[in-house]
Amino acid sequence: MGAVLGLLIGSFLNVVIARVPAGESLVRPGSRCPACETPIAARDNVPVLSWLLLRGRARCCATPISARYPIVETLTALAFGLVTWWVATRSGAASWPLAGHGLPHLAAVLALVAMLYLAAASVALAAIDIDTRRLPFWIVAPSSGVMLVLLGGSVLAAGAPRTALRMLIGAAALWAVYRLLHLIYPPGMGYGDVRLSFLIGLCLGWLGWGPLLVGAFAGFVLGALGGVLLGALGGGLRKRTIPFGPYMLAGLWLGLTLGESLMQWYRNLTGV
Numbered sequence: 001m002g003a004v005l006g007l008l009i010g011s012f013l014n015v016v017i018a019r020v021p022a023g024e025s026l027v028r029p030g031s032r033c034p035a036c037e038t039p040i041a042a043r044d045n046v047p048v049l050s051w052l053l054l055r056g057r058a059r060c061c062a063t064p065i066s067a068r069y070p071i072v073e074t075l076t077a078l079a080f081g082l083v084t085w086w087v088a089t090r091s092g093a094a095s096w097p098l099a100g101h102g103l104p105h106l107a108a109v110l111a112l113v114a115m116l117y118l119a120a121a122s123v124a125l126a127a128i129d130i131d132t133r134r135l136p137f138w139i140v141a142p143s144s145g146v147m148l149v150l151l152g153g154s155v156l157a158a159g160a161p162r163t164a165l166r167m168l169i170g171a172a173a174l175w176a177v178y179r180l181l182h183l184i185y186p187p188g189m190g191y192g193d194v195r196l197s198f199l200i201g202l203c204l205g206w207l208g209w210g211p212l213l214v215g216a217f218a219g220f221v222l223g224a225l226g227g228v229l230l231g232a233l234g235g236g237l238r239k240r241t242i243p244f245g246p247y248m249l250a251g252l253w254l255g256l257t258l259g260e261s262l263m264q265w266y267r268n269l270t271g272v
């Protein structure tokens with residue numbers, strides 16, 4: 001069920017990815033061919049399937065349709081399916097923020113909705129940053145508010161107010177680190193990354209200190225590895241041309257899903 005919802009949301013995310021950076025409305029006009037502006041019929045707007053049946057070309061003028069559309073829809077479907085499974089299985093873990101509090105129905109629903117929203121926002125932001133080297137304010141800032149309400153509501157409904165405090169500390173701490181890096185060397189750290197760090201710290205802090213440390217550190221490690229790889233492939237591609245947002249988001253999800261396990265492995269290895 002989560003995967004089916006993800007396909008539908010993925011179709012909407014394609015609109016977000018195309019229109020938000022351009023400052024266009026998400027509602028009007030309706031879906032149109034970008035080449036000849038012919039309205040797209042409902043039968044040609046079915047996620048993934050329509051692109052396959054049309055063989056990647058618009059029915060109206062045979063203009064090639066970017067493979068990004070089915071890729072975004074497929075990734076969102078996979079993300080929603082995995083997130084739904086993860087939340088359902090994770091609820092029994094001792095490190096789960098809502099564990100030990102009976103996991104009230106409202107708390108569980110809010111946590112699931114929050115993670116699904118985060119998955120959708122992650123796909124949209126990563127795609128936009130790759131395309132435009134920008135992380136739009138009108139996605140990042142509202143997303144922080146949405147996650148604050150949903151995750152904060154989940155832990156309060158579960159009777160775990162200390163977790164809400166940890167969320168705020170995590171968000172403020174990670175924002176401060178990125179803000180300092182931005183002040184030291186603005187060309188190397190865009191302010192969109194600074195805004196995104198608050199959202200990431202909020203979500204990782206919700207899950208725990210271990211995931212926060214792992215997720216924050218993983219973003220830099222993945223960014224460094226990606227920079228080296230792209231530099232080698234691109235003939236010395238300069239670091240400032242590499243969007244950092246996707247690496248930050250990859251670190252976020254690594255921290256959420258494997259952060260506690262990796263931190264425990266580190267403790268066992270070092271005896272800390």
